[in-house]
Amino acid sequence: MSDGQTVAADQLRLFIERIERLEEEKKGMSDDIKDVYLEAKSQGFDAKTMRKIVSLRKKEKHVRDEEDALLETYRNALGLV
Amino acid sequence: MSDGQTVAADQLRLFIERIERLEEEKKGMSDDIKDVYLEAKSQGFDAKTMRKIVSLRKKEKHVRDEEDALLETYRNALGLV
Amino acid sequence: MSDGQTVAADQLRLFIERIERLEEEKKGMSDDIKDVYLEAKSQGFDAKTMRKIVSLRKKEKHVRDEEDALLETYRNALGLV
Amino acid sequence: MSDGQTVAADQLRLFIERIERLEEEKKGMSDDIKDVYLEAKSQGFDAKTMRKIVSLRKKEKHVRDEEDALLETYRNALGLV
DNA sequence: CCGACAGCCAAAGGCC
DNA sequence: GGCCTTTGGCTGTCGG
Numbered sequence A, B, C, D: 001m002s003d004g005q006t007v008a009a010d011q012l013r014l015f016i017e018r019i020e021r022l023e024e025e026k027k028g029m030s031d032d033i034k035d036v037y038l039e040a041k042s043q044g045f046d047a048k049t050m051r052k053i054v055s056l057r058k059k060e061k062h063v064r065d066e067e068d069a070l071l072e073t074y075r076n077a078l079g080l081v
Numbered sequence E: 001c002c003g004a005c006a007g008c009c010a011a012a013g014g015c016c
Numbered sequence F: 001g002g003c004c005t006t007t008g009g010c011t012g013t014c015g016g
Helices: A004-042 A049-075 B003-043 B047-077 C004-042 C047-077 D005-042 D046-079
Strands: none
Touching: A004 A049, A004 B003, A004 C004, A049 B003, A049 C047, B003 B047, C004 C047, C004 D005, C004 D046, C047 D005, D005 D046
């Protein structure tokens, strides 16, 4: 043991385990989100529409961020502070 | 103000905000995972293959979980502890 | 010849050829687009920034379309015309 | 108006609009291609395999073009017509 | 040549 | 249980 092969295998195993832990946490987040939708639904809200709203707001935010970045690019190109 | 309409709108807004916070955390997880793949890649591992490994192990875990659930069903059906 | 096998092969060949013609036209479009960027570059414009603008405008249009669709969803949900 | 700034902005706008028109045409080509695959699928052909064929033929064409170019290079180097 | 990005496809999850 | 929308991964393309 302790040869390069083994060392590499150990490293790989550690990477895989780190990823799997993170994937589990991520799945936990997904489950939490699902629960909120269920809770909202139980209070009479329509989950499908809510998903649309969330999706739309995400895109709008993304567009706004990009607009800001583009503006910054222009400012830099024009030598402004 | 304070009529049903407004109350519902406030509730909806709160739900949306909770979801958006959770979505952000989830995105953080995704980013962390991506970072681990990049780190592994920088040490000479192949990300694509690693993804295959993670995927395979997930399926195997799923199979094992199903087997456990089936065993549990049998135990219950037979009145065993 | 003239058996089913051959007929199917002929059909397939025709489909493939139609696709390849369309792919060529598509590539022509890509080349034209590339030329416009080059021409703009030759007049002092930054192609990378221009690409960002084009991309951003596309996203903005998409978001606007979605907003309209969501509004429509609300109107329907509220029984409005 | 009519200062350099405005002229440049107008030029940029025109370039952007030309690109957007071309992008739309390109999208039309993509849609046409997709339609052909759907039509082929409706007649029992497998789209995935067809894509492989198209891809392979493209590579082969590319190889042939490279060979031709190399041959041309040699001919020129040797002063042949 | 590499690294980033968009398009395409297959798979998963939610909804009816 | 089927439809269908969304997500994740892969491939091909483009610019640096």
